[in-house]
Amino acid sequence: MRSLPSYPSLRSFLDWCAKTDQFQRVSDPVSVIHQMTAVHRNVLETQGSVLQFDHPVLQGGVGSDVPVVVNLFGTAERVAAGLGVSPERLDDLGAFLAALRSPTPPDGLRDALSRWPMLKAALATRPKILRSAPVQTVVLEGAEVDLAALPVQTHWPGDAGPLITWPVVVTRPFGSEVADVSCYNAGIYRAQVLDHNRLILRWLPHRGGAAHHQSWAQQGERTPVAIVLGADPATLLSAALPLPDTVSEVSFAGALNAARPRLVQAKTVPLMVPADAEVVIEGWVSPSETAPEGPFGDHTGYYNRAEPFPVMEVTAMTHRENPLYLSTYTGRPPDEPAIIGEVFNRLALPTIRAQIPEVHDLWLPPAACSYRMAVVSINKRYPGQARRVMMALWGMLPQFSYTKMIVVVDRDIDPKNWEDIAWALATRMDPVRDVMVIENTPMDYLDFASPQPGLAGKMGIDATVKIQSETSRDWGEVMKTSQKDAAFAADLVARLMAGAGS
Incomplete structure (x- = not known):
């Protein structure tokens, strides 16, 4: 199924972008408040490169030593590459997704052998558990945690404040085992920074994270949550894909990468997290505490109103040495979600045709x-x-x-x-x-x-x-040029154009 090399980390994917002339570093200081969004939008609208802002400027003009990466999936080609395929192989991946939803038993040995790539992909979903991991090179706990150290953007003039826009939020249901990642949910839910150790998670009721939170809240328990920043492209896109409820996004990322997902036990919450991510924010979501989230600019091109969503108390932040911060914006199309949506549209077609x-x-x-x-x-x-x-x-x-x-x-x-x-x-x-x-x-x-x-x-x-x-009327006949006449016209026009250019 996979036709491109595996990208086990964000950095390996950025290396591919650089080798294909789709990566550019920005040495100018650029503010995370509004300016970065303006630059990102300008580049995205011209189908430009991935940008890495090496000198982001925080609130109050303070510089940050954490580079910001944006426009990762600003073209359909990069979305396809993140899924591990060239654009012309997207239909094959779509057929694989359709088979996941409605698998059929193999018809004889020949059919079974033809399904070997799918079997191999399924075997790749078994996680490899590590004792140590790059994402835990630096561990900050308790009072050491300060979310303000991250260059979180404030995207639009009417936004309520800093907003994390590319988080992979990892949860599991109450009563599940920590090691059973097949029941994990990994979703993209925006997170508003409240202060140095508190966030608001905006997950809508029909999403997997909200369902897991409800299962813990019904028992009067806090929900363990890990927010993964700067994950590998397969994990990022798996978290955004409309996968069947029975398929874990963490496991499916392994299938996309054609490699077992590398996980490590989080430091302060009972969850497994991607070992090769840039940053992981760990914490607990209250069963009852909420705070007004927003307003924020949304994909509709309007600001959504402030509404109550659950509050997460951060207990730890771990990261690589010299981490990168991955970000994006949402707004009236075009934006990255719209470009990703175009590719997902193509992937969904085989599933739709099956139904x-x-x-x-x-x-x-x-x-x-x-x-x-x-x-x-x-x-x-x-x-x-x-x-x-x-x-x-x-x-x-x-x-x-x-x-x-x-x-x-x-x-x-x-x-x-x-x-x-x-x-x-x-x-x-x-x-x-x-x-x-x-x-x-x-x-x-x-x-x-x-x-x-x-x-x-x-x-x-x-x-x-x-x-x-x-209808009770005779329907009109559509006018068409015959294939013979169309071929004659094409040949004649080609000769005329060639003569005009000589």
Whole structure:
């Protein structure tokens, strides 16, 4: 499955970026308050390199000796590389993900042997437990902990304060064993810095970390948490992938890396953590204490309102010698989450086709905040099929429950081409007959257009050619140039262009 070398650490991936001319160091002093975000956004919008700010400037103009790395996944090529494949191999990885969701028994010895790469990847998920690790070269506990020593960014003028934006938050459910990493959850949940040893973790109720926290809180117990900063790319992307609930992100990172994940026991909490990360923040989340998190600029392009989320008390901070701090921003697309979302869109297609075979292609426009709108092309065979596909998508994966608009088109329409979509809407859709509206469905509470927080309507638009009982009129025939005439024209135009250039 993997077609690129393994990147066991952030640093090894940065070495690859440097070798491929996708890494640049910034020697100028740049403030972590607003300035760094402005530079990052400018570079991302031009599909530029990974940046390492060697001289970040903290609050009050104080310099930091911890470099900040941004724009790690600022291009689709780097997202694919982080997953271990070239862009043309993403479809193979998507098929592997689909097989994880719906594995089928091998049909004979030949089929079993053909699945060996998948078996090898599964074996790689068994962790290798270390006694010591690079991430624990320096150990700070108790009063020695000071989160202000990290160059945590304040991204937007309206932000409430410093915000950690690339944390891999590791948790496990109450009653589980420390060594059983198969039950661990690793999610990307932003963390607001309150003071030198306290954070607010923003995990939404439907996420794995929140479910684990609830399992501890129901017993009146604090939740052990480890916040991993600067993890290897496979761990970072596994934490962001919409994996099946039965697949641990920590284990899946091993499958992506084609190597057993290297873990070490945390110093002050009963958790295993990635041995080759840059920084680990350890602590306990209260079963009941909350604090207002936000407002912060979000992926919608708006500031979300302040809301109560659980408070984490930090008990230790461990790190490599001369650690790096990995960061990003979220805002109106383009941003790194939108670019990652485009790649994940492609990875999800085989899983979608396994559940809804008539789906030919699907696009989640990044400009629509990646998941608020979907355009899907289908192989249409019977009346009402477009509506069936809409309903199936809304109910298939949790993230599609937040998709407020689905446009269904025929296979001859490119769902990634706005001009094709506009033509289909203009010529194959009647607003009265072909628009389906559903009320009171789940919605991201960050959607300010929703009548109620977390509850809104959905719209499905059938922009397919109407067949059989869907229409009483004869449908027009699409005009096409014959292949023979198109080939003749292409040859003639090529000769004309060559003559014009001589």
